[in-house]
Amino acid sequence: MKKSDLKSAIKKERFFFAMVPAVVWQGLFLFLPLLFLVVISFIKGWSYTGVHGGFTLENYTSLLDFSHLRVLFRSFFLALINTTVCLLVAFPVSYFISVKSRRWKNCLLFFLVVPFFTNFLVLVYSWFFILERNGVINKFLSLFGLGVSGPLLYNMPAVLLVMVYCYLPFMAMPIYSSLEKIDKSLLEASSDLGANFRQTFFKVVLPMAFSGIRTGVFLVFVPSFGEFVIPTLIGKGEPFLVGSLVSYYFTQSLSPSFGAAFTSISCVFLVIVAFLWFVLLKLIFTKNLRGSDNGKN
Amino acid sequence: MRSIELKNITKSFGGELILHNFSVTIPSGIFFALLGPSGCGKTTILRIIAGLEKQDSGSIFLGKKNITQVPSNERTVNTVFQNYALFPHMNVFDNIAYPLRVKKVDTNTIEQKVLDTLKMVHLEQHIYKPIQFLSGGQQQRVALARAIISEPDVLLLDEPLAALDLGLREKMLIELKELQCKLGTTFVYVTHDQSEALTVAHQMAIMNNNGQIEQIGEPKEIYEFPRSRFVAKFVGTTNILSGKKIGSTIEIEKEGAFSLSISEERKEDGKELSISLRPEKIYITKDKLEGFSNVFVGTVISVVYQGRSTQYVVKLGKSGITVNVFEQNEEHFPKEVIEVGNLVNLYWQKENVVILKNEKI
Amino acid sequence: MGKIKRYASFLFLPLFVVFTYVFMYVPIVVLVVYSFNKSSLPYMWTSFSVDWYRTLFYSSAILDAFKNSMLVAFGAVVLSLLMSVLLVVGLVELRIERLLTMFYGTLIFPEIVLGVSLLSIFVFFSVPLGIVTLIVGHTLFGLAYSVPIIYSRYKEINKYFIEASMDLGATPTQTFFRITLPMLKPALFVSGLLVFIISLDDFLIAFFCSSVSSQTLSLYIFSMLRSGVSPVVNALSTIMLLVTSVVVLVLSSINNRIRIF
């Protein structure tokens, strides 16, 4: 009698059991490690092999110097430029695919999605053949006697170029999906060239694309802020970014408590940036609304 | 084949009371129709019987067995859903075989039974078709076959024909009725279409907007003798007239110009009463006729040709009361042509007048 | 003048798109072309050959990396699908769908942050780094992608089907396996493919959470790149591009049913 009671009680909890694995997984491998990171950032001289000091703020205070802040702001501006360029390139492209491409649509879409899903390292790797000293660009230029002596690699512009290249699909895809939801007949009705087009563009296309742009900016900005692969491979230490520094602290210098502190600072920085971005959006958005209201009146 | 009894069912959704102390007994082996306007809770009743919805209080009996606490899958009650709910990832055969498969019936039996059932609903030639390739009517039959294959005690049909066009609907109605005769299963048929209910049901119940049964009985009884204004209006078309009862007449409105004789003599003199008079029971003509207990004079204000019959709207005198009249189009070219503006006489027998339960509306 | 301006604005957008696609594909095309180069010097075209593909298939390091990548990807796919389905069913039936937000949080952090935090906690609890820790990390990402897809599909499944199944006599378990799961199949398929691709793509988690004995393809390419350029990597990259293209083709063929992009 009691056994069957227990059995039915267990049976009643089956939905709870069902959700346990994923929730525990998420807690154990996402929230706990993040918390752990914050904790070790307050411990003096924590290292993998287990030297434990006490609580300290030293890790933070020693990081608040000019060189660390420089890395932080450099990453921020690089990510900002990258995001802006990606947006400026991706928007017209996704607009074209979604609205104007007609029978080429599937083809164009396919070729947009392939880089999106391609291994990041393959994309980075492909640029070696373009930017190398004997690479495509230099060879091309030397045809006109304009040979450049050095490689086009190992500098900030190259890193930025490859970043734009790698993150372009991440911006284009969400914008495309949001533009796809627009009723196309509405756009077809308005001619492309007149003032009519401008109106539909600002009243229909842009507001519809807004959610896509937001997602795209998010998808591009956050990883490019923490970018590690491209500056390591294309830049070789130039520019020195947040990702490189974090990786340096954790794997090369083996002083994870500094790394943890720096990671926490970067995350806080990122949160502040995200908050400001959010406020800015809200401001622009409300202003726009008011503006269009005025137009109506 | 068992009867169903609902006792004092109460059910509310999000604070809104849908059913309050609802009780009904559905005898075994009959085709029972539950008729009511949309949103009256009739689907909820069906879902409570099926066990898909849990009532707040009250009990349900299947035959003599109390099934109040029995989960849906253990009730020998199957449902044909309004949207059929055919499993899109299965073909016709798999859909129909589903109830047997989950009961772990052996394959041979399943095959035999599915074939038999398919024959019953005339779908033998579509046995392995994917569901998406079937027409609405065929999907309806599959849903039906799936619901009857496990030989339930009660079959619930939730507006099963709503999605079909008129012709198909009529055909299906007849087939449903034949099927019920053949199987002898209790069918509970929920609809808001009174003509469907009238066509198929052995017995029908009319529900009002408050989730209560207004009247229960055989279709003819309900149609000819509606007990309330609601029933009279909901089942078929009718003319509702009200007035003060004086002896065996009712004085319509204040003018006193129109009095109508009734056959009933209840001692309710001086009371306000409503009567129902079916439009087809009225005879409309310009001529003067004898032998009718009632005659009203009025002006035709609208004539609508409806094929089978013609609908006239007649205004009585100056009072503004209008009366609907149906006249069978018996001939290609009727001798008497009635047009808008004509002065006509309306005749009917007093036995056709139904006095409605007194209610304040 | 006006005419010229009109033509210019008419042509601008298509030209811009063409330019962007050229920008996107020139490096890839060059990469693929050089994988068929006979010379081992990466920048000199000598003659056509498929030698590097042969080398690729005989290189035990690459085959090991491939094996590891596959193992990790399959592990991540299986685990994340299993857990997301269970999670979605559990949350929806318990009506605590708010909890879903905790699964959208994964992507807020830069991947490198997750990488180093996982690394520190693994090392601290002396969890041996390797295939298993990689699967753990990738499953985390897998959940972030598969949970929303499966959730929206689960909500789309008409409740009627489940009711119908119960009504027809199936137990909840039978209903789950015979109705819910098959109807989730397209969503499962799509998110499975996504998780698979994401796992193959991932570099940062692999960089931090794998051990020397569990090199993945991404790590392999990275380590090759550190010490220069090798045509074998071109061949490998070409094959990976091919795989990606096939996956994208499959995805786009069912894109109409389940919107992924």
Place this chain on the structure above:
Amino acid sequence: MFTFTVMRWFIRLGFVILFLSAVFIFLQLPRTDWFFDNRKSLNVYAWANMIDEEKLLEFEQMAGVKVRISYYENTEELLLKLSTTKGSDCDVILTSDYIVPELIKNNFVKKLDNKQRTLLKRISAEFLGHYYDQKNEYSIPYEWAIYGLGINKKLCKDNYPEASWKTIFKPPFGYGVNMLDEARTGVMLAGLYALKRNPYTEIKKILPKINKLLQKQKPHVKVYSELLADYLVSSGNCHVVVAPSSLIWKVMRYDDNVDFVYPKEGGFFSIDSAMVSIDTKKDDMIFMFLDFLYQPNVMLHHFERYGIFPPDICIFKKSLKKWDRLKKVMPSSDEFKNALFFRKVVSEDAMNKIWVEVMS
């Protein structure tokens, strides 16, 4: 009602604990034997391109043992990964000199047995008895190199650089150089340049100067990379590079434009050694493997194929006949004597501070 809720929470908690333990078991899977069948296989940690796969195959067929090589990117990574497994999933470690003391200190490696020590006889005296393992109780040198300057002759023909570290820190006008990309090596190099003598003891005092030196050097540095030095100098990306001799030798074989010199202040020795993991019970198998690796023909093969300098000067000298230019990378006995090591004498934090400031 009360008891029911308590039971309910017990059941829930029980399930969570059950799942947690399942996760724990999952995480510990690699420790179990069936996950990695270790009996007939050797696990080796090594830098990339240290052992030729063909030779490996040869050994596998000969000995009937599967050798699984795990490559690592930098020694810190090796240390980190060893510390998670406590050395349990490897048998042989091939790694750099400066990490050896730490491996010994942390008990990741064990002393060589007598049989294994016999292999030391094949090693030339130049490579034995160095600071990291003075009696060679733990390690057998496998590969060596001395850091010097790689020079692109064609680019530098007008102004051939001085054979001094000055070339790296104050290069002639317009010259691009590379620089070592690790804090330890970079700081030590700058220390030597600043002091012009062995910096081991005094380096701690001149850290600010080193910092300034490295900062000043930065504009001249095109690339911070050691691994790419051969490519950088031969392709003309850099005029002069700091690199281990063996790395430059790799390109010198093909590219006559590349030259190599040892700076007058002295080069930096780098010796990679083979060591035996603490947990392994396959000592015989390890001996077989090492014995194979240290056979003269295998060493020669590795030298010819990958430019791995064998720790046996005889083999090296024999090749001089074949390649005339090998002389350039062959150190004189003085140069051997003068060579320093990139030892870890400065504290990790101080080094980091300098390095981060320079890099950022």
